[in-house]
Amino acid sequence: MFILIWNPEGLKLSVVRGDLRVVFTLNRRYVYVTGVGHGTDTTYMGEHCDPIFDIGNSQSEELRNKVVHFFACQTAAKLGAASVNHGCLAYFGYDKDFIVSMHVSDVFFDCDSEIDRAFADGLTAEEVYDRVIAHYDEKIDELEGGGHDEAAAALIYNRDHLCAPSVDPKWGNKKARII
Secondary structure, eight states, X not given: OEEEEEOTTOOXXXXXXXXXXXXXXXXXXXXXXXXXXXXXXXXXXXXXXXXXXXXXXXXXTTTTTOEEEEESTTTIIIIIHHHHHTTOSEEEEESSOOOOOXXXXXXXXXXXXXXXXXXXXXXXXXXXXXXXXXXXXXXXXXXXXXXXHHHHHHHHHXXXXXXXXXXXXXXXXXXXXXX
């Protein structure tokens, strides 16, 4: 598990929850929080399923006026909307479990990583979503063309459960950007 934060100068810091509050305190100019971990509808978790963000702390300053992307199962269902209700600018995540076909796992991780690449390119949340959906569609076509129909079906499922401001305003502002 890691959390990556990005400030306007592009400085990237990888941290675990024990160090997280110190990093956020020292680096008040960060604009983007992204993490890879585990999740439930109310909690983003790290190693050993230790809670990092949950409904109880979604109103904290850590996510206020930030764009957030958690690559973790289910976190968009409740945590994402709660974070936006407490000032998060835009939230990207999944409202159901993220399914991975291990024999082509790089394709699955690549699709989700397109969110981070698109924000780093300066796109708005709406433009990020459009680019990510197009990337998913391209990879789905490649999997189907290669005879990986089950993997393609799983990727379709993930694509259809990606939550973002373009899907519903409860996940933030479509015009939010990090640079």
